[in-house]
Amino acid sequence: MPNSILLVEDDLEISEMVKSQMMKEGFKVIQAFDGEAALQYFSAEAFDLILLDLMLPKGNGMDFLQFVREQSVIPVLIMSAKDSEVDKAIGLGLGADDYITKPFSMIELTARVKAAIRRAKNYSKSVEKEVTTIINIGKITVDLDNYLVTKENRDVKLTSKEFLILKMFISSPNRVFTKEQIYQSVWKEDYYRDENVINVHMRRLREKIEDDPSNPQYIKTIWGIGYKLGEF
Template identity: 60%
Template sequence: MEHKILLVEDDGEIRTLVNNHLKQEGFIVFTASDGEEAEAVFKREEVDLVLLDLMLPKQNGMELLKIVREASVVPVLIISAKTSELDKALGLGFGADDYISKPFSMIELTARVRAAIRRATQYTPPSEKMAEHTLHFKDITLDLDTFTASKNGKVIKLTAKEFQILKLFMTNPSRVFTKEQIYMFIWEDEYYGDENVINVHIRRLREKIEDDPSSPKYIQTIWGIGYKIGD
C-alpha cells in the first residue's frame, strides 16, 4: 500500500530534497510552500501523514496544525529549525505526534515517518469505530462500560483518575501529553504547576500495569515534554 504524505516546507531546496527522497522510498507526496496552500491540499487529499515546517508564510505551522487537528487524527511530524524544549513542547502540545530538528538526515526522517504511520495504522481505530466500548493496547484492555481494566485477562484495580489517565493515553496512542494537558483533561481544572499530583498518579498507575515500574514499557516518559503510551 502506498502511503500519502503532505510535505509543507517553504524552503525550496529542502522541499525538493525531501520530496524526491520520499518518492524514492515509495511514498506519494503532495507538497505545499505556505500554510494556505497546505490547508487547501489537506482538505482536498486524504493523506496518511503531514510533514510540517513551523515557519511558514501566509499561515504559520501552528495555525495549520490546529486546523488539521480539528478535522483529523492523521499523524503530524514537525520539521523545524526551532530546537528549544519550549518549541518542542508547544508543537507536541498542539497535537503533533513527533518532532525532528533541522538539519536532519534522510534516513532518520524516513524512519520517523514510517514509525508514525505504523503507530497510527496499528493502534488508532478508524473514526467509525471510535464509539466502541473497549480499548486495547498490547495485552491491556479497558472496558468503558464497566470502567474496568485488565491485563492478560486479569483484572487490574484502578482508581477513577488512574482509569481516566490510562484511557486518555490509549485513545491517543501516538500523542505526547504534557503534565499540564493531563491535568486539564483529567481534573478539568486550571493547572498551577503542581507536578507532584501527576507524578504520583503516573507512578501508581505504572506500579499496577507495568511488569517492571522502574523500566516502563506502557507509559513512557518523554523527557522535557511529558508522557505517552509505549510503541
C-alpha cells in the same frame, strides 16, 4: 495504493530533497510551500501523514497544526529550525506526533515517518477491531472474539454451537438463514433434513437470550424459510 504525505515546507531545496527521499521509499508526496496551500490540499485530499515546517509564509505552522487537529487524528511530524524545548513542548502540545530539528538526516526522517504511519495504522486497526467485535443488540452484548455473551450485565452461558448460531445471525443481520444453511455453517457437515438438531439448539438458545422464548425477538422465525436476526 502508496501512503500519501502532505509536505508543508517553504524552502524549495529542502522540500525537493525530502520529496525525493520519500518517493524513493514508495510514498506519494504532495508539496505545499505556504500555509494557504497547505490548508487547501488538506481540505481537498486524504493523507496518511503530514510533514510540517513551523515557519511558513501566508500562515503560521502552529495555526495549521491546530486546524488539522480539529479535523483529524492524522500523524503530524514537525520539521523546524527551532530546537528549543519550549518550541518542542508547544508543537507537541498542539497535537504533533513527533518533532525533528533541522538539519536532519534522511535516514532518521524516513525512520520517523515510517514509525508514525505504522503507529497510526495499528491504532486504527485496534479501534476497528474493538468496534466490530463487540456488538450490542437490544439488552445483549456479544464479544465475537472472546465468545462472551451478557444480557443486562449478566453472563449468558452458551454452548459453542449456540454461540456460533448467534454469531452467524449477528454477522449477517439482514439475512434469512435456512435450517440447511445454519447446519452447514455451524456443524460443517452436509444436511440430511434432520430438523430436530436445529430445533433443539434454537430452542435452547432462545431460552437463554429471549425475554419470552415463545415470542422471540432476537431470532425471528420466517415461516416456510428459516430464521433471521430481529430488528432493534
